[in-house]
Amino acid sequence: MSTSSVMRFRQAIVAALADEMRADSSVMLFGEDVAEAEGPFKTSEGLLKEFGPLRVRDTPISEMAFTGAAVGAAIMGMKPVVEIMFMEFLGVALDQLVTEAAKMRYLSNGVISVPMVVRASCGSGLGFGSQHSQTLENWVAATPGLKVVCPSDAQAAYSLMRAAIQDSDPVMVLEPRILYAERGTVDTSHRIEIGKARVLRVGSEVTVVSLGQMVNVSRAAIELAGVDAELIDLATVVPWDRETVLESVKKTGRLIVVEEAPQSGGWGSEIVASVTSNLFGTLKGAPFRITTPDVPVPYSGVLEAKFVPTVEDVARQLKESIASGTTPKSWWELEGLK
Amino acid sequence: MSIQLKRREAVQNDEVARYERMIEIREFEEQINGLFATGAIRGTTHLCLGQEALAVGLAAELRPSDIVMATYRGHGIALALGLSPESVLGEIMGKTIGCCGGVGGSMHLCDMDLGLLPTSAIVGGGIPIAAGAALAFQTQGKDGVAVSVFGDGASNIGAFHEGLNLAAIWNLPVIFICDNNIYGEYSRINTTTPLLDLHERAESYKMPHFAIDGMDVKAVQKGVAEAVNRARSGGGPTLIEAKTYRFAGHSRADQALYRPEGELEMWQKRDPIKVTEEDLLSRGLLTADRIAQIKSDMSTTIEGVVATCQASGEPTLASMFQNIWTPKGAINK
């Protein structure tokens, strides 16, 4: 049955959780204030009511315990979804996910599956300061055995959540917090496979690869710059869709990655490295990344607005790179800051 | 002596000053929601309305050279320790006048001259760090004391148990203060924690522990003083549970509709400001007229603080790049 409707990003998450819980009685949800209070970001509205306290549970403030409990429950036949309110709080539970969950299949000679989902809100833009605004994909991206996805709109939030729950491996879903209130059309029959990028705009001059809240910024920047760019929402960080990205850059000859993460150590470096290694001779310009500077997320509104790649700055770099064939300077290099 | 150290000295030496500081915290916190409405504050804040006595009683018993590690619910503790209202509100408003120049925000207040480490926004994050500060005091042969203030909810996180255990086996001069306001975010303690008297958790670490009335500044002082004496004299750590109540919601967005009917009103009868007022009145240290005067003066003062912070500048782009690493060529302190 296919139904399309307009809903907020956070409601798309609720809908995906509810549809999976209806379809599969082994799916359960736990985390801090997800049951009675229906989630600090209202991403579990109505779930306790519909599915009851055995399957929808509040936890103490014990991320290590409940993430680890998800690992154990997943091994024994449940499909737990746990909520880490802010991605930073995964820090106190990281072991259970990257060192335990992600190694179970490997260390059991393929016998054990860990079909669990860890959801975490992430990203900047809301004035939460340096300990509540990071994206932190790179905490989890270098862990074979763990899959990492990040939706950029309500449709992706719905479809990727369902795919993550259905997956038999541990999947981390990064939810850009700033998008929770955004509205979009969701077709509940539309599937997005984990590992498959989304080509959101077809173009010929340059390939723009983006993720999470940077997808909207990139789309607006392409409009503003008036360039014929191909816009790819990577959607899955691990395992990322090499084929789609390489095919696109083969066609356009140019790659720009727009990334909400510090310049050093971001997922975009992997994309740029792969494209450069594979297509070096055919490129019209050096692939490059537009990132945040290598600084913690500042609290001040004036600074935070500048910190994250902006529509204007991405548009500038799009135009400049196409016109000159060279790599533009970052805004902080132009300002003489470092 | 700096103005801030004088502010600290006042709460250490004078019980009327302690009362006034509690009024200051109350007036300060009551301004916050209004400033959100005007867009002067972004993100979130965690008010300590109802918990003023804990902040002030603690500051009264510590030296500025002692170390305090507190949390996101830290406006009151910062003010009590002596930070100026301008440096606290300025930080909450992201202005250069703020104690972190506007890059920290409400959840991250700091002043090392007053012994306040940057408050942590990670539940339990400060507990092992306080133990570590105490480790330095112990190793250096100093008589300093480190304090970690955290909530009831934090007693369910690994850092609490590991931090207490380590402090116990190393006999560290640290005081763990569990501010039990009976809620962790929207969850009442009985739904997340199998005991209500959280100080008992120290039993399994063979650590001295007791509860205090967190609504009474004198009771707070007495309990803290006992633990400080133990720590300074080599007697090791203590877990203190302060029984308090959060008069406002968890954070800005929270209306606290989950509270049982009558619970807030019951605790408001023990409003720490009222408790202190009654005590000072009964002992003739204050009169009703004087109290009215203090309150109206304080509200004028805080209005002035708001105006000063509003007039303070926005941080420059360059400040985003500062204080990340030791500047090149600087000698490591």
Ligand SMILES: Cc1ncc(C[n+]2csc(CCOP(=O)(O)OP(=O)(O)O)c2C)c(N)n1
């Ligand atoms: C590790 C971690 N998990 C979750 C949170 C989100 N969070 C912030 S405050 C809070 C409640 C803490 O309750 P408590 O320890 O009782 O302190 P209170 O807020 O009542 O002062 C929660 C869950 C966090 N900041 N850090």
Ligand SMILES: [Mg+2]
């Ligand atoms: Mg609490």
